[in-house]
Amino acid sequence: MTAIWWRVLQIGEFFNIERSPNLIVGGGGSRYIEIPSSMAKDTLDFFNYQPSEVGEGGFTIEAAAFGSADGTSFPINIQVKTGNRLRISNQNRQANPNRRHPAWSESVGFPVAPNDVKSRTEAAEYFPKGGVRIFISRLSDQSFMAGFTCGPAPSSISPETDIYQLYVNSGVGGVLWNVSIPLEEIGSDVE
Amino acid sequence: MSSNEVENVLDAWRNGKSALLYGPPGTGKTRILSELRHLLETPEMETIRIGADPTDSREPFKPIKEVSSETSSGLPEPIRTVWLTFHQSLGYDDFIIGLRPDTLEGQPVLVPTAGALLDAILKLQANGGTGSVVFFIDEINRGNAAKIFGEFLTFLDFEYRETDSNGVLNPNRVPLPVRHLRHDENEYEPLRQEDGNFARLVFPSYFPRHIYLVATMNSVDRTAIPIDSALARRFDRIDVRPNLGLLAEKWLIEIDDLPDKATRFEELNTGEVAILILDHINFAISENFGTDFELGHGLVLGLDTTNQRSWHQLAHIWDRVIFPQLEDRFSGRPEELASVLRVEEFSGTEYAWRYRQSITGQSSPTILEPVILSEIDPATSKRSLQLLASRSQVE
Numbered sequence: 328m329t330a331i332w333w334r335v336l337q338i339g340e341f342f343n344i345e346r347s348p349n350l351i352v353g354g355g356g357s358r359y360i361e362i363p364s365s366m367a368k369d370t371l372d373f374f375n376y377q378p379s380e381v382g383e384g385g386f387t388i389e390a391a392a393f394g395s396a397d398g399t400s401f402p403i404n405i406q407v408k409t410g411n412r413l414r415i416s417n418q419n420r421q422a423n424p425n426r427r428h429p430a431w432s433e434s435v436g437f438p439v440a441p442n443d444v445k446s447r448t449e450a451a452e453y454f455p456k457g458g459v460r461i462f463i464s465r466l467s468d469q470s471f472m473a474g475f476t477c478g479p480a481p482s483s484i485s486p487e488t489d490i491y492q493l494y495v496n497s498g499v500g501g502v503l504w505n506v507s508i509p510l511e512e513i514g515s516d517v518e
Numbered sequence: 519m520s521s522n523e524v525e526n527v528l529d530a531w532r533n534g535k536s537a538l539l540y541g542p543p544g545t546g547k548t549r550i551l552s553e554l555r556h557l558l559e560t561p562e563m564e565t566i567r568i569g570a571d572p573t574d575s576r577e578p579f580k581p582i583k584e585v586s587s588e589t590s591s592g593l594p595e596p597i598r599t600v601w602l603t604f605h606q607s608l609g610y611d612d613f614i615i616g617l618r619p620d621t622l623e624g625q626p627v628l629v630p631t632a633g634a635l636l637d638a639i640l641k642l643q644a645n646g647g648t649g650s651v652v653f654f655i656d657e658i659n660r661g662n663a664a665k666i667f668g669e670f671l672t673f674l675d676f677e678y679r680e681t682d683s684n685g686v687l688n689p690n691r692v693p694l695p696v697r698h699l700r701h702d703e704n705e706y707e708p709l710r711q712e713d714g715n716f717a718r719l720v721f722p723s724y725f726p727r728h729i730y731l732v733a734t735m736n737s738v739d740r741t742a743i744p745i746d747s748a749l750a751r752r753f754d755r756i757d758v759r760p761n762l763g764l765l766a767e768k769w770l771i772e773i774d775d776l777p778d779k780a781t782r783f784e785e786l787n788t789g790e791v792a793i794l795i796l797d798h799i800n801f802a803i804s805e806n807f808g809t810d811f812e813l814g815h816g817l818v819l820g821l822d823t824t825n826q827r828s829w830h831q832l833a834h835i836w837d838r839v840i841f842p843q844l845e846d847r848f849s850g851r852p853e854e855l856a857s858v859l860r861v862e863e864f865s866g867t868e869y870a871w872r873y874r875q876s877i878t879g880q881s882s883p884t885i886l887e888p889v890i891l892s893e894i895d896p897a898t899s900k901r902s903l904q905l906l907a908s909r910s911q912v913e
Contacts, residue, residue: 393573394574435575484568511582
């Protein structure tokens with residue numbers, strides 16, 4: 328891994344990407360994952376796009392998934408909205424179209440709320456203590472791999488390390504540039 | 519944790535220089551070599567890095583243990599160490615190459631034999647160029663460097679070696695000057711190695727990057743046995759000085775308290791006396807002859823300040839180690855020696871050092887009465903040492 332983009336998922340966002348699309352919620356209820364304006368420039372830089380290159384439809388990248396057996400890549404569409412905001416579109420898993428990336432699905436351990444979850448408060452019961460962060464990593468061959476972190480940092484990840492930021496819930500997210508994290512299968516007996 | 523001197527040696531090597539530990543005797547130069555050798559011979563360091571496991575979605579980031587291909591010294595492994603003490607009889611054939619007698623089909627023959635340095639090069643070549651060799655050279659100025667190194671002196675400069683610090687072939691590399699060896703287009707004739715086996719240098723051969731030298735030199739010898747200037751300029755000199763702080767740390771003494779305590783001589787313990795006397799003597803020596811001639815802290819390091827016989831031990835150290843060195847420094851300068859020993863100051867009191875008096879009462883103003891401190895009355899011996907260490911005159 329040479330760089331990591333990450334976003335701190337809020338309970339409200341979790342609720343909106345888990346609930347039934349037919350559920351009437353106040354304010355419309357976004358079925359996407361917002362990328363706030365503070366992250367917009369870094370996000371475009373991370374995906375190697377100039378603002379002028381991004382049209383109404385946004386852009387789509389292909390990312391493999393942590394935990395996926397065969398390494399197949401799946402699309403992630405990032406749309407551009409007014410006010411210098413971006414969004415990862417169509418992430419509600421019950422919606423049609425459901426473009427939720429497999430890296431953020433129940434099959435690989437991503438948190439899930441019941442199909443009939445009715446409120447943010449109710450969804451909070453299914454939201455892990457210590458929070459959730461989605462991330463997309465850029466590899467040395469310029470490909471992408473998506474994943475998530477759940478809960479507090481394991482004891483093996485020291486607060487002094489850059490990667491520790493992917494386990495805290497302060498802020499909205501960001502980009503770790505110039506990391507050098509080897510990608511390899513790691514045994515469970517390592518401390 | 520490496521000492522400062524060890525880090526300075528490693529820094530010199532990183533900067534492409536050989537290292538010279540320079541200082542008076544008893545300052546721990548050999549201890550530093552030993553510490554460095556231990557560091558180099560310590561097994562590979564394990565480091566913990568964070569890795570990403572693509573097969574684990576729930577715990578994608580984990581620590582992974584990596585075995586470093588370099589030691590904490592930064593030298594490529596495997597590291598081989600070679601210890602040499604230079605002396606007058608050491609020659610080119612011991613260090614580079616010589617002819618040694620052997621028999622071939624019952625007939626005596628002379629066989630080209632690799633000296634320590636060429637043997638190291640052969641071993642590195644046999645290992646595919648990986649690894650490093652470190653030469654520990656004690657008393658480097660006691661050998662004739664020009665004779666021992668010969669043309670290989672050039673390669674003390676890293677800029678003429680085979681590769682640069684990035685491992686890239688060095689355009690300024692110079693072939694090994696082994697013209698007296700026969701060769702074909704690929705290799706030289708066989709050389710007998712230290713272990714009796716034979717090996718061949720490739721043709722042409724260049725001096726490997728990763729051969730490092732650290733040497734010691736006794737500063738007291740500087741005038742009598744100067745180091746070859748062509749050799750000296752190829753070393754980073756690392757001064758190793760008497761370290762009273764080390765003694766204070768060992769004996770749990772606060773050095774800052776000593777100036778005050780020295781005014782109350784009877785309260786001084788053996789450790790405090792040892793430190794104060796060493797400081798006093800070195801002050802006088804450096805004033806008269808320069809810091810190169812000071813006495814090292816190692817001379818008193820063996821003192822056991824907790825032992826009941828500590829005063830006797832200190833007197834013994836004085837007789838066997840300190841006074842002979844002091845006498846040697848002030849050889850031919852009896853007035854200065856008497857001044858260092860504060861003979862005039864404590865004259866007339868119970869004090870071990872006094873001017874010589876003949877049976878008939880003749881007194882010499884310069885010659886000291888020989889005294890063996892460990893054989894006189896213990897109370898006088900103790901008091902004398904305390905007085906010598908003290909700051910003010912006894913009233």
